[in-house]
Amino acid sequence: MEIKEILSDITDELARTFDALDEAQLEELERRVLAANRVFVAAAGRSLLAIRGFAMRLMHFGYTAYVVGETVTPAIQPGDLLLIASGSGSTATLVVMAEKAKKAGADIALITTRPDSPLGALADHIVHLEAYTAKLPESGIKSIQLGGNTFEQGVLIVGDAIIIHIAGSSAEKNAELMTRHANLE
Numbered sequence: 001m002e003i004k005e006i007l008s009d010i011t012d013e014l015a016r017t018f019d020a021l022d023e024a025q026l027e028e029l030e031r032r033v034l035a036a037n038r039v040f041v042a043a044a045g046r047s048l049l050a051i052r053g054f055a056m057r058l059m060h061f062g063y064t065a066y067v068v069g070e071t072v073t074p075a076i077q078p079g080d081l082l083l084i085a086s087g088s089g090s091t092a093t094l095v096v097m098a099e100k101a102k103k104a105g106a107d108i109a110l111i112t113t114r115p116d117s118p119l120g121a122l123a124d125h126i127v128h129l130e131a132y133t134a135k136l137p138e139s140g141i142k143s144i145q146l147g148g149n150t151f152e153q154g155v156l157i158v159g160d161a162i163i164i165h166i167a168g169s170s171a172e173k174n175a176e177l178m179t180r181h182a183n184l185e
Contacts, residue, residue, distance in 0.1 A: 009144045010153075013132070017154050020130040029083075029127050030162050032109055033058070036081035040106075042068035042097050043085040046152040051085040051111075054159030060177040061167045068097060078105030086110065087133040087151040089117025098122040111155055129154045 033039055039058055041051040048067075058065035066073040068082070076082060082101040086094050089112040098108050098119055110123035113131055120126055131150040132143035143150050167173050 006144065010150075013143055013145065013150050014153060014157065017129060017131045017150060018157070021158075022128065025125075025127045026158070026162065028125055029109055029111075030165060032081055032107060032125055033063075033083070033162070034166065036107065037077070037079040038064040038066065038081070040066045040068050040073065040076055040080060040082045040101075041085075042082060042094055043155075044091050044094060046148065047085040047087065047155055050152045050156035051083065051159065053156055054083070054163070057159065057163040057177075060180045061163070061173075062180070076101050076104050076106045080106045081109060082106050083109045084111070084119060084123075085155045086117075086119050087113045087131070087148045088135045089114035089119040091119075095119055095122070111158065113151055127158065129158065 039055065041055045042048075043051045052067050055065040055067050080101075082098065084094050084098060089110065095118050098110075099122065101108055102122055107125075108123045109125045109127070110119050111127045111129055112120060113129055113133055114120060115126045115128050129151060130141060131148075131154050132141040132145065133148040133151050134146065135148065167176075
């Protein structure tokens with residue numbers, strides 16, 4: 001198989017994943033992000049890389065966002081949102097974080113392939129991303145990709161779509177983004 005064929009297959013997988021998304025779930029996630037005093041994001045592995053992009057873009061548009069585990073991340077409080085990305089919905093460290101956030105009075109949102117998971121039981125809101133992950137091969141979803149690639153790519157693109165919906169897409173918005181973009185690089 002040629003690399004361009006693989007790219008086409010990946011694009012098709014993502015299209016199927018996005019077609020299955022519930023618009024109301026996405027709108028409710030956006031509403032919770034906008035209503036939160038501060039947004040904290042958490043995940044593990046490659047999902048963490050994807051959700052960090054969402055936190056970065058929130059910051060670029062003037063929202064207060066933190067990545068859990070960073071040294072400058074403060075304590076979570078009532079009025080804050082913890083957004084977790086977990087394909088399996090059962091990553092032990094994320095379950096502990098969600099339990100602590102719940103105890104602190106924060107709102108919890110989850111992007112997952114498994115709404116009926118331990119994290120799903122703790123979440124106040126769930127975005128069900130129907131994507132293949134090697135941890136859950138029994139889902140019946142097929143993929144040419146390895147591991148949880150489709151889920152991780154989906155998290156990144158869903159975050160980007162929500163940011164575009166919040167901020168809009170224009171030269172003025174790009175100029176605003178650049179006022180907060182890193183300049184020590």
